Structures are given as structure tokens and as C-alpha cells.
Amino acid sequence: MINLKSANFMGDGMGALLLLMIIFSGRRNRKGRDFTQKMFFRCVGFTGIECLIDIMSYAVDGVSFAGARTLNYLSNTFLAIGLTLLCYLWTVYVRHKTGITEKEGLDRTEKRLLLPVAAIAVIYIVNLFTPIVFIINEQNQYTRSGWGFIAAMIVDSVFLLGSSFHGAAAMRNSRNYQFFPVFYFEIFTFSGVVLQMLFYGLSLIYSFSAIALVGVYFEIQKEYSYVDPLSGAYNRQYMNVYLYALCREYQESESKRMNTTLACLLLDVDGFKKINDTYGHLAGDQAIQDIGGILRASAPEKAVCARYGGDEFVMILEVKDIHELDEVTERI
Numbered sequence: 001m002i003n004l005k006s007a008n009f010m011g012d013g014m015g016a017l018l019l020l021m022i023i024f025s026g027r028r029n030r031k032g033r034d035f036t037q038k039m040f041f042r043c044v045g046f047t048g049i050e051c052l053i054d055i056m057s058y059a060v061d062g063v064s065f066a067g068a069r070t071l072n073y074l075s076n077t078f079l080a081i082g083l084t085l086l087c088y089l090w091t092v093y094v095r096h097k098t099g100i101t102e103k104e105g106l107d108r109t110e111k112r113l114l115l116p117v118a119a120i121a122v123i124y125i126v127n128l129f130t131p132i133v134f135i136i137n138e139q140n141q142y143t144r145s146g147w148g149f150i151a152a153m154i155v156d157s158v159f160l161l162g163s164s165f166h167g168a169a170a171m172r173n174s175r176n177y178q179f180f181p182v183f184y185f186e187i188f189t190f191s192g193v194v195l196q197m198l199f200y201g202l203s204l205i206y207s208f209s210a211i212a213l214v215g216v217y218f219e220i221q222k223e224y225s226y227v228d229p230l231s232g233a234y235n236r237q238y239m240n241v242y243l244y245a246l247c248r249e250y251q252e253s254e255s256k257r258m259n260t261t262l263a264c265l266l267l268d269v270d271g272f273k274k275i276n277d278t279y280g281h282l283a284g285d286q287a288i289q290d291i292g293g294i295l296r297a298s299a300p301e302k303a304v305c306a307r308y309g310g311d312e313f314v315m316i317l318e319v320k321d322i323h324e325l326d327e328v329t330e331r332i
Helices: 004-025 027-032 035-060 068-097 108-112 114-127 148-173 184-198 205-226 236-252 254-259 272-279 281-298 324-331
Strands: 134-136 142-144 261-268 304-309 312-319
Touching: 004 027, 004 035, 004 205, 035 068, 035 205, 068 108, 068 114, 068 134, 068 148, 068 205, 108 114, 114 148, 148 184, 184 205, 205 236, 236 254, 236 261, 236 304, 236 312, 261 324, 272 281, 281 304, 281 312, 312 324
Parallel strands: none
Antiparallel strands: 134 142, 261 312, 304 312
């Protein structure tokens, strides 16, 4: 029969392997990543490190050899601080992924959010001298002790709840984030935290976080398959899928048919061939990028922009008044 320590080894080991697969899969695009993508892979790499250190902490717990108790203290201290830092990294990733901030780096709010991370780090460093979070007894066995553990769990939970709120708001206000799985990481990580608090000796936080990041990675790949890389708008494949689903909604919902109208704007670029012929295809690519940016900036919050092909674009909208289309065309 598998004991608890062996089960923890298996869970953390499987989590580390899954994350290694993500890192290996994305290695070729490493140099072309923007800040948001880099932040995601930092979450992946850091979670993998946490899985490995968790394995080490269970391996030395209750074992007697020179330096084992010190190693137990250090590994558990790093795990706890690392969990708070991981929740912070995920919060930063969500803020950039959902467009709350578009700065290439940490904005002012994100820098301020480092303060609670630093506070938790101080608590755990103090714990090395005074047991306010956990204690390692003379038999080299880990035991929770004091208020510091609850404080850390509160900070971690606030980070997770905050990122959930930001992600949910982005999903509600725009269709551009429907491939971003808002609650994967939060639900899995928070569940791991709760179960680990309720069932002493069970370690699920890091393996659960690894599973969540794998799910996020799959959804990101789906997003890439539906987004035109040049214009930043959706591609024709997604447009077909989206229109089919939206038409089904109108077919099944009488209130939707009564209160809104499904509308499409079809646009093409005048003289686009002349741009390519006169200035070259690189200039033509730049024109497509600029046009995609203009359309996405001009679109209402719940509109979907797609590149139909070449220099042709489609904007799909749900309007209450047909005159709303005139306002959109004016903005464009």
C-alpha cells in the first residue's frame, strides 16, 4: 500500500514532469516572447522548482543525518515564501494577459504588490529563530506552529481572489479573452491550499498548480490557432466557429432576437496591392498590423474582429440599434 510520503513524491514528481514538458515545448520561441509570455513561463518554471523542493522537504523530514534539520528548515521556508511569490507572479500575468496594464514590465501597482510578498518573507525568516509559523523538532519532524501560517494563507488567497476578479471582469467586458481560462490556476491552487490545511501531511498545492498551468497552456495554444499573428485579429477559422455558435444562440433565445440584432461590417483596404507593389511586402505587412490595431481599438467591447483573408476584415457585433453601426464606422 502506498504511504502518504510516497503519494506526495508521486504527485510532485508528476507535476514537475508536466511542467518540464511545457518548458521543452516552448523552448524554440523563447527569444520572441513578450513580457506576458515570459511571466507565464516564470510561473511554470517556479512551480516546477517548488515541486522538486517539496520532494526534498519530504525526503529529509524525520530523517537523521548531518545537516538534515537545517535542510528541513530551509526547504520548508523556501516553499512557503515561494508559494506567495508564485501567487504574485500569477497575478501579474493575469493583469498583463487581460490588458489591465500593457506596460512592458511591472507597473506601479504590481511593484506595490511586492510589499505583502516581502512581509511574508520576513515572517518566515523570523521563524528560523522564533517559531511563529512552523517548527522542526529534535526528531527532525515538521509541525505547524503560530499565527504566521494563517497570515501567509490569507495573503496567498487575496492574490488568487484578486486575479480571479480581474480575469472575470475581462471575460465579462470583452470577447477577446474567451480562451483565457480565468479560474484554472486559482481553483486548483486554492483547493490544494485548503486540502493541505485540512489533511495534515498531504501535499497537493504544487502538483495541483502544475496541473492548472498545463490546462492554461493548452488554452493558450488554442488561442494561437485562432488568432491571426499579423493583424492581431481573429482568423477566418475562428470567425466560422464563432458565427456558428452565435447563430445558435439567436436561434434558441427569443429574448436575444427581440432585443438585439446580429450585424457584420465587412471592410477591405483600398489600394492595398499598390502598397505592396510600391513599398514592398514588409510595408504591406505593417499596413495590415496597423489596420488590425485600428479595428480592435475602434470596436465596441463585445465585438469580434476577424481577418477574413488578404486585406479583408470582418467585425461582428450585436447591436440594439442599427445606427450603432454608423458610430462604429465613424470611429474606424
